[in-house]
Amino acid sequence: MSRSKLKTAAAPAYEIRRSPIHGTGVFAARDLRKGERIVEYRGELISKEESERRGLALMEKARRDGGASVYIFTLDDEWDLDGDQPDNDARLINHSCDPNCEAWNYDNRLFIEAARDIRKGEELGFNYGFSFDTWEDHPCRCGTAQCAGYIVAREEWPKLRRALAARERAAGKKAASRKIAGGRASGPSGGRSARGGSGSRS
Numbered sequence: 001m002s003r004s005k006l007k008t009a010a011a012p013a014y015e016i017r018r019s020p021i022h023g024t025g026v027f028a029a030r031d032l033r034k035g036e037r038i039v040e041y042r043g044e045l046i047s048k049e050e051s052e053r054r055g056l057a058l059m060e061k062a063r064r065d066g067g068a069s070v071y072i073f074t075l076d077d078e079w080d081l082d083g084d085q086p087d088n089d090a091r092l093i094n095h096s097c098d099p100n101c102e103a104w105n106y107d108n109r110l111f112i113e114a115a116r117d118i119r120k121g122e123e124l125g126f127n128y129g130f131s132f133d134t135w136e137d138h139p140c141r142c143g144t145a146q147c148a149g150y151i152v153a154r155e156e157w158p159k160l161r162r163a164l165a166a167r168e169r170a171a172g173k174k175a176a177s178r179k180i181a182g183g184r185a186s187g188p189s190g191g192r193s194a195r196g197g198s199g200s201r202s
């Protein structure tokens, strides 16, 4: 393999390989500083109406063949971003309940940035920020000490804890299991959310 191209390129910030958390993951290829921009979350800008349509289609697909992944991000009141495209490496970043990265929205372009200093070889993760409404569809396997058990926006963790406690009390009754096998994430309103670089945090 020729090394000439590698020599001229800046050291890449990340690399993609198998993850102990889930499927494929994204890892720091070198030490990263807090606040450093790592990768753009590329995608197609879509209306809320189109977003809803795609979300429902994915739900339907999940019901049929037990697998669907949602890469749709909530941008603002008008637009979402569907990152389900092959050139969007950032779609492979796993959710974490104790994330070392954050997604930031700069005028409807999304960037994954280091939320703290990250050492070379660490797996990158951010909180997908899913709505509480679909919590049962998204069990979390992040394995961090902070893990809430389900992929839900941090602001909604108190609600999640109450729901889990209620379920605990109702144990004995068969809890409805709506796990989607192999699904990394799905749900009609299961869009990811970003922090607003321009103040439009959703």
Ligand SMILES: [Zn+2]
Binding pocket: 096, 097, 098, 140, 141, 142, 143, 144, 146, 147, 148, 149, 150
């Ligand atoms: Zn977790």
